[in-house]
Amino acid sequence: MSTTTGQRADRPTGAVSTPPQPPGRRGRALPLPARNLLAAAAALALVTALLMVTGDLTALRLAAVGYTFLALAGLQLLVGGSGQVSLGHGAFMMIGAYSMALLVLHLPMLPLATNLLIVIAVSVIAGIAVGAATARLHGPYLAGATLILAVGLPGIAHRYHDLFGGSNGLNVRMAGAPPFLDGIVSTSQWQALVVWFTALLGLALLATVSAGRLGRRMRAIRDDETAAAMAGIPVGRTKVVAFVIASAAGGLAGGLQAYVLGTVTPSSFSLVLSLTLIAALVLGGIAGLWGALWAAFAVVYLEIWASELAETLNLGSDVQNNLPLVLFGVVLILVLRFWPLGVQGALQTLRARVRRS
Amino acid sequence: MTHFINLTLNGLATGAAYAALALSLVIIYQATRLVNFAQPAFALLSVYAALAVTQLTGSYWIGFAAALATGLTVGAAAERLVVRPIARVSPLNGIIVTLGMLLVVQGVVGMVWGNEQHGFGYAFSYVGRFSPADAFAVGAVAAVAVLLFLLYRFTPFGLRMRAAAHHPEAARLSGVRVGLMLTAGWAIASAIGALAGMLAGPPFLSPNVFDTVFVFGITAAVIGGLDNPFGSILGGMLIGLGGSYVSGYLGSELATLSALVIVVVVLSVRPDGILARPTARKV
């Protein structure tokens, strides 16, 4: 099993990271970052095409897949990449979402791009704080600390009622498509495009980082912290950087969610969100960034399909209401039992088998 | 002054429930090196079983016994059938599958008993600043801790369990049935979790009733040190008391934040928990 580094291009050379080209070979192939960005552009074109042929409901859900993908990619880097199991990713999303809502509420004249940059900055600060506080923790202790972060952070929204809106949260009217696109693109489609543009840009960055020196250092720490320290890797600093990357991705994702939904409440960022994120990531395949994509689809669509299934089966209301929950759990258990590497792992095995035959 | 005393007593009573839950988590961690997220769900199932049995028989204590029995069975079955085949491959997957079980059990409880609230009584009278029910909670958890200590330290069974947990290969060679010991560990832990549920469940049950209790339980386990059962007791009391004082003097919405602060402070000073023995790392 090779560690996929999240290369998004469909290269015939396979999914393994290519070693850096020797200096004499320039012009032979584009550098990895450029390749990632090209792949991102191709993906964006695909998403745009998809949006043009579907309606507003799908646009909303595709947007959700987009920002969830971004959040999960950051989590993948942290958990699968540096081996730090965080159960509090929802907290970073919450920070990003509230930052975005407050910015638009109090400074409506700021353009969206500026808001997103500020959201990233705020998330980075949060990531530094959390990373520094947890750098000495490992395994279940880290998991426990991040868990209580996810549960405790909404308390701030309740405490500072006036600023954060308490239980009812904040409702913000977001600007729609720019005037020159009026009539061509609906607000929902525009928002989905913005989300995917940002998410794919972020993903290209994450993929590049993952394939580069920082990624190698993180994986070294994941595999054996002491050995990594002895090899000269600054363990503490790298671990914090991993957290910062995850928090930036998560915060940006949260900000995009606030942008799309126009509403932020503490209950949207409950413990259930954090647990669902990590569970879905393992379901999708924690080894690489592709797993994050399957996980994003799972998070958004499994519950919807389960609800629809429940309705068609027409069972008693107690059964119907709880069916999505049970179904997600059962799917999780079955996938972990039979496809321990998640959906992406299963796909890779399939591809290898097909190629061999 | 009375206010402080009341808050202290409240904190001890709630802390007892956290301690019991922390204890159940620690036992499973010691046995299988996994954090069992499904523990609150097993506790939930156990308590609802007690509810059903109490309604049928009219006796609280028969229901109590039913809860413990349910905990034993569910814990054993989960370890043997679901967790073992998966944790063999990857510990992270082992943890995530417990999350899957959490969802399934919580959902099934909702399917069978509905999402409405059910009133569920205490073991003894709940009246009074430090009621008989509160005293029972603290007493029961203390008794369990002592019994566990005796079990592990002074019985052959306990020795076998410890061997299976710390040195499975050597234990196997000595004739210890490692698999059985793991299952037994989960069973005992879930029975204790059921006890925690009976303490924390009242007054009103619903499928989500243990969500916050569980988080505090994990926190208590973590700050107490996952390798030491007495650490769970200490951790539980700390979290319980801390939350009580913060609620009383500063506001109830800060209770979870106070737990976060306690965790950060404790783990910064002692990353392996308060009562953990510092382990030398093999290089």
Add this chain to the structure above:
Amino acid sequence: MPQKRRDRQGIRGITAAALALALAATACTGAGEVGENGGVDLDVAPGVTDDSVVIGAHHPLTGPAAPGYLAVSQGAAAVFEYVNAQGGVNGREIDYRAEDDAYDPSTTIDVTRELVIEDEIFAMMGGLGTPTHSGVIDYLNDEGVPDVFPASGALAWNNTEEHPLTYGWQTDYTKEAKVQGEYIAENFSGESVGYLYQNDDVGEDSQAGLDQYLEEEVVAREHYESEVSDLSSQMAELDRAGADVVVCSCIPAFTALGMLEAARIGYDPQWVVSSIGGDTVTLQGLLEEFTQDTDAEGTSADAFLEDTLITSYMPRVEDEDDEWAQFFTAVYDEYGEGDRITNTHAFGMTQAVMFSQVLMSAGEDLTRQALVDALENQEWQGPGHVPFSSSDGDHGGHEGVYVVQYQGDDRIEMVQGPRVTDREGGAIEEPEGFERLLPEEMEFHD
């Protein structure tokens, strides 16, 4: 390493280009500057066929908020089944679809959009919850979907300028609290009062009303968060401050918890409970387990509930003489999902009756415009006990409350008749010319 430097330069270059593009596309307008909205076309009838009409709602059917609110959609569904059994409304059966949002506003947005786009609902009826419904009220109004009778007492539903298609229903929290405040000031003058309230708009709006009459008498203001199921410190504080009367602006789970906690510490105030938390049937169900060490051992939860004052505007199921209560009980027995009928069911049932009535008034030629016209011109005569407003720029719904006292044995007594008021400093008055119709007299089905 030259390759790495080229990598970094490459990535910086392309990132910069991308960002510049993004900035250009979005920098023209601020993120919060929303453009003018074109008008919506209401002469449409999605979800309407010759023999059916689809209406939707979002409710917490699972999750921590579900207990207590589940009964609303159950009650409404029962009434709609009854209506359909009588032949429907103007020959059309009502297809009522209540979707689960688990009280999570993100989910509410998704299910609402699904209801509007895929289910093509004609109108939304009884969307439940303040944080949840606030997230979709803009969308519904923008899409021209009549937003009829949101299930919450928030003041936000009565805003005809921004949300002309939203018609409030519940007596808002301030109006209710004003009547409570005046009643306490008159009947418990000289006694200390404590507030126990939910820490959101329920508490805020309720205090605004109560303070108009009780500012001098208040000795403690305690709040709770619905996520934290513990009232020990709050009740201890109310006891310490010596509050003889406790006004509880709470949901039933917390009313019960508060009463239980008070019994635990031996504190016995006069409880005044709002309509949202005053369903004695639910409270009985929750509290009957805990009478073991009080005076009323072995009996119902009357030990806790006796003498409790409750404000209300709907028919109450404990009132045996109320014809609407009898009607609801009969309908629930036949079409409901088992279990005892509670006032929460009655909430949903009253909403459903009133919606059916206005649907009837909209006529056979059913368009959204027809529904809106019907709402604006409807003469409301119950089933609630207070006047109802849905026209002339006032979409506030029920305009006041009456006061009952629980007598034990599932009986209540009306101790103050219906009073109406506004949400500002206006006086509280008895309604004039309000006549309630009986179930047989009201036209809400064929």
